[in-house]
Amino acid sequence: MNTSYSLGSMHLKNRVLVASGTFGYGNEAAPYTDVNALGGIVTKSVSWLPRQGNAPTRIAETPAGMLNSIGLANVGIDAFIADKLPFLRKLDTSIIVNIAASSTDEYIDILERLEDEDGIEAYEINVSCPNVKEGGLNFGTRCDMTETITRELRKRTKRTLIIKLTPNVTHIADFAKACEAEGADAVSLINTLVGMAVNIRTRRPVLSTITGGLSGPAIKPVALAKVFQVYSAVKIPIIGIGGITTWQDAIEFLLVGASAIQVGTASFRDPDAAVKIIHGMETFCREQGVEDIQELVGGLQIDAGVAAPGFVKAMEKEQA
Amino acid sequence: MSLINADLEVTSIAQVAEETYALRFHSPELAARLKPGQFMNILTSEAVEPLLRRPYSISRVEGEECEILFSLLGKGTHILAQKRVGDHIGVVGPLGNTFGYEKDFGTAIIVAGGIGVAPFPYLTAELQRREIPVITFLGARTTARVVRDGLTNLEVATDDGSEGHHGTVIACLDEYLSAHEIDRPMIFACGPNPMLKATQEYAREKQLPCELSLESEMACGIGICQGCPIEKHEGERKYSLVCTDGPCFDSNDIIFHEHHHA
Ligand SMILES: Cc1cc2nc3c(=O)[nH]c(=O)nc-3n(C[C@H](O)[C@H](O)[C@H](O)COP(=O)(O)OP(=O)(O)OC[C@H]3O[C@@H](n4cnc5c(N)ncnc54)[C@H](O)[C@@H]3O)c2cc1C
Ligand SMILES: Cc1cc2nc3c(=O)[nH]c(=O)nc-3n(C[C@H](O)[C@H](O)[C@H](O)COP(=O)(O)O)c2cc1C
Ligand code: FES
Numbered sequence: 001m002n003t004s005y006s007l008g009s010m011h012l013k014n015r016v017l018v019a020s021g022t023f024g025y026g027n028e029a030a031p032y033t034d035v036n037a038l039g040g041i042v043t044k045s046v047s048w049l050p051r052q053g054n055a056p057t058r059i060a061e062t063p064a065g066m067l068n069s070i071g072l073a074n075v076g077i078d079a080f081i082a083d084k085l086p087f088l089r090k091l092d093t094s095i096i097v098n099i100a101a102s103s104t105d106e107y108i109d110i111l112e113r114l115e116d117e118d119g120i121e122a123y124e125i126n127v128s129c130p131n132v133k134e135g136g137l138n139f140g141t142r143c144d145m146t147e148t149i150t151r152e153l154r155k156r157t158k159r160t161l162i163i164k165l166t167p168n169v170t171h172i173a174d175f176a177k178a179c180e181a182e183g184a185d186a187v188s189l190i191n192t193l194v195g196m197a198v199n200i201r202t203r204r205p206v207l208s209t210i211t212g213g214l215s216g217p218a219i220k221p222v223a224l225a226k227v228f229q230v231y232s233a234v235k236i237p238i239i240g241i242g243g244i245t246t247w248q249d250a251i252e253f254l255l256v257g258a259s260a261i262q263v264g265t266a267s268f269r270d271p272d273a274a275v276k277i278i279h280g281m282e283t284f285c286r287e288q289g290v291e292d293i294q295e296l297v298g299g300l301q302i303d304a305g306v307a308a309p310g311f312v313k314a315m316e317k318e319q320a
Numbered sequence: 321m322s323l324i325n326a327d328l329e330v331t332s333i334a335q336v337a338e339e340t341y342a343l344r345f346h347s348p349e350l351a352a353r354l355k356p357g358q359f360m361n362i363l364t365s366e367a368v369e370p371l372l373r374r375p376y377s378i379s380r381v382e383g384e385e386c387e388i389l390f391s392l393l394g395k396g397t398h399i400l401a402q403k404r405v406g407d408h409i410g411v412v413g414p415l416g417n418t419f420g421y422e423k424d425f426g427t428a429i430i431v432a433g434g435i436g437v438a439p440f441p442y443l444t445a446e447l448q449r450r451e452i453p454v455i456t457f458l459g460a461r462t463t464a465r466v467v468r469d470g471l472t473n474l475e476v477a478t479d480d481g482s483e484g485h486h487g488t489v490i491a492c493l494d495e496y497l498s499a500h501e502i503d504r505p506m507i508f509a510c511g512p513n514p515m516l517k518a519t520q521e522y523a524r525e526k527q528l529p530c531e532l533s534l535e536s537e538m539a540c541g542i543g544i545c546q547g548c549p550i551e552k553h554e555g556e557r558k559y560s561l562v563c564t565d566g567p568c569f570d571s572n573d574i575i576f577h578e579h580h581h582a
Contacts, residue, residue, distance in 0.1 A: 024544040028564075031323040032412060032542070044546075052558045055577075059537045059547035064368045066539060073546040073559070217368045245368065268372060268540040269363065271412065272325055 001285055002292040003278075005039075005260060007237055008160030008185030010121040012094055012260060014039040015293060016250065016278045019241050019264035020098035020124060020164070021045060021070065025084040026091060032271035037278060040094035042262060043084070045126045047099075048106050050076030055208040060197040065218030065243075066265060067195050069209040072100050077110055081117055089119030096122040096162065104149055111153055122159055125149060128166030128191040140166040140191070146175050150182035162239065165189040165230075167219075172226050173233035180234045188239035188262065189230060190223045216265040217243040224256050231257025231298055245273065247280025254296040324350050327408040331385055333401075338464035339392040340435065341401050348384040350413060356443040357419035357533060357568045360388070361541035363410030364396040373412065374400075375538050375563070377439035377510070380470060389438040389467065415541050416567050419443055419508055420531055421450070426504030429497075429528075430456040431489055431519050433511020434465070439533055441470025443508060448472070453503070457496070459489030459515065490518045497526070507571070509533070517576045530571035536562035551575040 003014040017040040023029055026041050035041065053073025060067045075084065080097075088095045097120050101107040107125065114120055127149060128140035139145045150163055163179040165172055167190040176187045192213025197206040205211075223242025230238055240258030244250055245266040253261045266273040285293060328345040336342045350360070361373040374396040380387040390397050403409065421428070421443060428447050430440050437458060447454050455473045460466045463483035466476055476484030477492040485492040489511075497505070509519040510533035523530035536548035541563045549559035550566065552573045560566065 021546075022544065028540075028543045032325040053546055053549065056549050056551075057537055058549065059539050059545065061370060061372050061537075064371055066371060068539070068545070068547060070546045073549075216371055265371070265539075268545055270325070270410070271540075271542065 001282065001290070002294075003282065003285075005294070007162075007260065008122070009158060010040075010094055010096075010160040012039040014278055015254070015260040016274050016281070017042055017094075017096065017239070017260060017262045018267060018274050019262035020126065022264040022267050025080075025088060027084075027087050029267065029271040033275050036092040037275045038093045039260065039278075040096050040121075041088065041091070042096040042098050042124050043080075043088070044074050045072050045098045045100035046074050046077055046080045046110065047072060047101060048077055048110055050074065050079065057206055057208055058212075060206040060212070062195070062197055062214065062216075063218060065195075065214050065216035066268075067197055067207060067212040067214055068192070069207045069212035071209070074100075077113055081113070085117060085119060094121045095119060096124050096160075098124040098126050098164070100126040104145075104152055107149055108152055108156065111156055115157060115159075120159065122162055122185075123153070123157065124162040124164050124188060125153060126164050126191070128164055128168070140175070141169050143174055143178050147178040147182055150179050150184050154183035160185045162186045162188050164191055166191045167193050167222060167226050167242075173229050176230040176234045176236075176238075180236045184236060186237040186239055186259075187230065187234070188241055190219070190226050190242045193219055193222065215243070217245055219243045220249060224252060227253060227258050228256040228300070244277070245269070247277045247284060250277050250281055251284060251296065254293070255298070255300045257298045257300070259294075259297050323412075323414065325412045326410070328411050330403050330405055330407045330409060332405060333403055336389065336469060337391075337467045338462075340389065340465065340467060341391075342379070342387055342389050343400060343403060344385045344387045345409060345411065346385055347411070350386050350411070351381050351384050354378045354381055354386060354414045354442075355418040356421060356446045357439055358414045358416050359439075359541075359567060360386075360411050360413030361415060361538070362388070362400070362412075364399040370395045370399075372539050373410070373541060375415070375535075375541055377533070377567075378414070378442055379438045380441045380445070389435065389441075391435040391465075412541060416563060417565070419533070419568050420506075421446055421452075421508075423506065423529070425506035425529065426453070427502050427506070428452055428454045429493070429502075429505045429507045430454060430471070431459075431493060431507055431509040431511070431515075432456065433459045433489060433509075433515035434461070436509075436511030436515070436533070437467045437471070439510055440508075444470060444472055455496070455502075457489050457493045459492075459511065488518065489515065490522050494522065507531070509571075513576060520571045520574065520576070523571050531568050532571050532574060533567045534562050534569060534574070535567070538563055551577065
């Protein structure tokens, strides 16, 4: 059975990656799971300078989900290259470095800095963090800015370029189209949804930042619909993210059009979750007589009379 | 793999005080590795509700069995209290650092508030093995809530005066230390943040070495999510992670804020 997949210049040994911010720099989870079994590791967003992140409280559990307002706490590009990359480089899995910045120039500087380093197969560009004041979500909610960043970064790398989209917009497909037009190899979606929790005894918001990013099983239905919408709109591959906790979830994402998936919050519940998903998918494919997992991608059956593009248009209209 | 991520069998569960339980599970690997002050991240339910694991201090290690103490609070602890012998629970550990019980001091002063008593039976056992004298100050809402098992030289303070000293554990501690000559004391404290803050201030005032075992909301417990920061006076670095840099910290390093809930 074939589980491998090429995404631009990157070769993935399977379709299961771990999502940025939910697997650190690989070394933390290594004692608890076989990191070399993963298709790829997307590292925590790296910014030019180290970031302390937001004040506590930074996380809150919600029904079947969690809110976070980490605020891109990370070691910064210098320490990433000096302290984190050597470990990642040695692993037998694809390394995708996620980049976050507060200006187009900062994105460019970080990418150019990483271009000199080997052991990196791809970049995932975070234009969609809801938890930082400058930049952050601003880039990802303005189509022209997403376009500019994609264009400028494409000019500067032959490595696989993935743009990570936010669901916190009206027409996510427009953003995916802009990325495709500017030469992105793939889009990944979704980042977290803006959410909130309230402590009724203190009458205060639970998170220090008032609102935060919602992730986990609670967002899976939203993520599936977004992947489905984007699949109908672009030809470049989609990496599906959002609430994937079991192999069954992963198969759902492939059927609606994802070529690969990322496991996020589920790794907090179980550092071995992504590896279990890989094994579960393989068993399922064997049972179903699937010889190449590619068969499943976009394999969703829609009954006659319900034209997919029309359905998508109707969905978009409803949301507008 | 040197660390544990496994479903382990519950070997006993018993109520030890009002709304407070001791739960044991079998793990020779964990029993051999766990040190006083460390914790484990426990998945209370296979269902996605509650989604995240809950951190629990290790309260005792006996033979191949490890024990946690918990009191009923919310979703996770209510599910845990329903566990029966033979059930399995998902456990990740050992996590975090240890108490500095190997440091140079003469007498251990344990200060525990409510379920903050959890890590102390194990610390007490380790100190007794080293023949270090231990005096324990326990604060509880009421006498029905007091957990004594595994502790030694107890001084109890209750909010309602139903047992021992009527008032806070710090007042009780101060009274005791003023009246007795103690050989080079070192304080180890765990409990709600207002109590820890009071302990910090007391230790600073009396210039006693003091370690605090802190709590924070945690998602991963292994240093990945960056969700459990504590503010520290430590040069440029503002935040440390409670899960990997702690949960035990030198009391002088910690900055408490109003938003730290009780
Ligand atoms: C390192 C560490 C060690 C711990 N050791 C123990 C232990 O040995 N025994 C024990 O009983 N508990 C311990 N805790 C706390 C424990 O992890 C759970 O938070 C607690 O048992 C509540 O879980 P729950 O699902 O029942 O409550 P939830 O449904 O999660 O919450 C109920 C209420 O408690 C509040 N709450 C949730 N989490 C915390 C927290 N971490 N601190 C303070 N308030 C909180 C919530 O805001 C909510 O209002 C420890 C925490 C940490 C970080
Ligand atoms: C604690 C936490 C930290 C995150 N940090 C980042 C980050 O640094 N960069 C990023 O692009 N996405 C980040 N994300 C978003 C995830 O990568 C993912 O898109 C999102 O959580 C949805 O997937 P999930 O439901 O499987 O978790 C973070 C998510 C969480 C929960
Ligand atoms: S709980 Fe995730 S970093 Fe501490």
